[in-house]
Amino acid sequence: EHTNAAWHARRQAATPRGVGVFGDFFIDRAKNAEFWDIEGRHFIDFAGGIAVLNTGHVHPKVQAAITAQLQRFTHSCYQVVPYTEYVTLAERINAIVPIEGPAKTAFFSTGAEAVENAIKIARSSTGRSGVIAFGAAFHGRSLFAVSLTGKVQPYKAGFGPFPPEIYHVPFPCHCSSLEDTKKAMEQLFKCDIEPSRVAAIIFEPVQGEGGFNPIQQAAVQWLRQLCDQHGILLIADEVQTGFARTGKMFAMEHYGVKPDLITMAKSMAGGTTLSAVSGRQAVMDGPAPGGLGGTYAGHPLAIAAAHAVLDVMAEERLPERAQVLGDRLVAHLRAAQGRYSRIADVRGLGAMVACEFVDGQGHPDADATKRVQMAALRRGLLLLTCGVYGNVIRFLFPLTIEDHVFDKGLKILDEALTEALG
Ligand code: PMP
Numbered sequence: 001e002h003t004n005a006a007w008h009a010r011r012q013a014a015t016p017r018g019v020g021v022f023g024d025f026f027i028d029r030a031k032n033a034e035f036w037d038i039e040g041r042h043f044i045d046f047a048g049g050i051a052v053l054n055t056g057h058v059h060p061k062v063q064a065a066i067t068a069q070l071q072r073f074t075h076s077c078y079q080v081v082p083y084t085e086y087v088t089l090a091e092r093i094n095a096i097v098p099i100e101g102p103a104k105t106a107f108f109s110t111g112a113e114a115v116e117n118a119i120k121i122a123r124s125s126t127g128r129s130g131v132i133a134f135g136a137a138f139h140g141r142s143l144f145a146v147s148l149t150g151k152v153q154p155y156k157a158g159f160g161p162f163p164p165e166i167y168h169v170p171f172p173c174h175c176s177s178l179e180d181t182k183k184a185m186e187q188l189f190k191c192d193i194e195p196s197r198v199a200a201i202i203f204e205p206v207q208g209e210g211g212f213n214p215i216q217q218a219a220v221q222w223l224r225q226l227c228d229q230h231g232i233l234l235i236a237d238e239v240q241t242g243f244a245r246t247g248k249m250f251a252m253e254h255y256g257v258k259p260d261l262i263t264m265a266k267s268m269a270g271g272t273t274l275s276a277v278s279g280r281q282a283v284m285d286g287p288a289p290g291g292l293g294g295t296y297a298g299h300p301l302a303i304a305a306a307h308a309v310l311d312v313m314a315e316e317r318l319p320e321r322a323q324v325l326g327d328r329l330v331a332h333l334r335a336a337q338g339r340y341s342r343i344a345d346v347r348g349l350g351a352m353v354a355c356e357f358v359d360g361q362g363h364p365d366a367d368a369t370k371r372v373q374m375a376a377l378r379r380g381l382l383l384l385t386c387g388v389y390g391n392v393i394r395f396l397f398p399l400t401i402e403d404h405v406f407d408k409g410l411k412i413l414d415e416a417l418t419e420a421l422g
Helices: 004-014 060-072 084-096 111-126 143-148 178-191 217-230 300-315 318-339 366-378 403-421
Strands: 027-031 034-037 042-045 103-108 130-134 166-169 198-203 233-237 261-264 275-280 343-349 352-357 384-386 392-395
Touching: 042 403, 060 300, 084 103, 084 275, 084 300, 103 111, 111 143, 111 198, 111 233, 111 261, 111 275, 166 178, 178 217, 198 217, 217 233, 300 318, 318 343, 318 352, 318 403, 352 366, 366 384, 366 392, 366 403
Parallel strands: 130 166, 130 198, 198 233, 233 261
Antiparallel strands: 027 034, 034 042, 103 275, 261 275, 343 352, 352 392, 384 392
């Protein structure tokens, strides 16, 4: 029986619960910012496969690029027989990435893998071991990346012991002060590790899973100075913020500060599997030949897709489009905030926008957040939540979304807010 209910039961019987799944419906086909499930129900997609679809579902140019590559070859393993498109993609990324001086880029498959490799590169080029990350950070699910992640439930619980030499300090955003971060860092250097043994500090310019928390401008400058003072490498994890989402190709362009290494993935390849680490030439050349790579790292189909994504982002001016859509959404949410006191905060950078829900006492309200999400879903709008307390709705619609689809999404959002909070 080809129904959502039947497949839901088969899924539960055949796959482990650890692979948590939000939807109880199954996708059949998709186009730009819309998709249809196997029962023919229509959805507007404000989730974008968790920040992967900045160029939308099956963009014709991305589809054409993958199809063309499919006719030529699908795999040689880049480390065995290289292909020119890997090199030209590296050249294109190197030309736009906010890194000081000449950059180099290596490709991998997932965001977690990019993070793992950024740490390996940092350790090997500094000859140091320590890594500092932030509370509420999310860097992936592989064992080192999850160790860097600053949230125990559900990501770390039961998976330890974690590798040594990883430290967490509070993230300086809207909900905490830079002074607290500075104090924690001082304490760390006093009690746990001398700065000369720290290889890298890794941070998200806007924390994604942690609640769409933009880092304070002054904190980025302070981090750069701290790193320069102690010879520590600064790694910006742009897996979620990258590729036009925040109104620039990379979020770091907002801060006037350049990191030594940048990780990227998600929207760089239009829904195919590709990630990358870019960084200063000398740093990137730290590991010896053979130390970096992977059977599928820089897969030809994904590389072809990424070339098309870069073309589309330039041709359709997606960074500018992100700012326009983000501004419209923020204005819309601020108006809703006037009507519902449960909306405690509306924040974002470009189109990386979120709103936060609290209860009558001002405490994080995950239930109300879930009610809004489910009320929207019943009306055919897919929304994602995030945040340490699960009380944030984040918006990750394709930047290619048509105006009438975007407006329809906002209308459903209003109806959902009224039903859940009114
Ligand atoms: N870093 C950040 C900032 C992310 O948002 C994510 C994914 N949500 C990752 C790393 C991990 O990426 P992946 O799931 O592709 O391994």
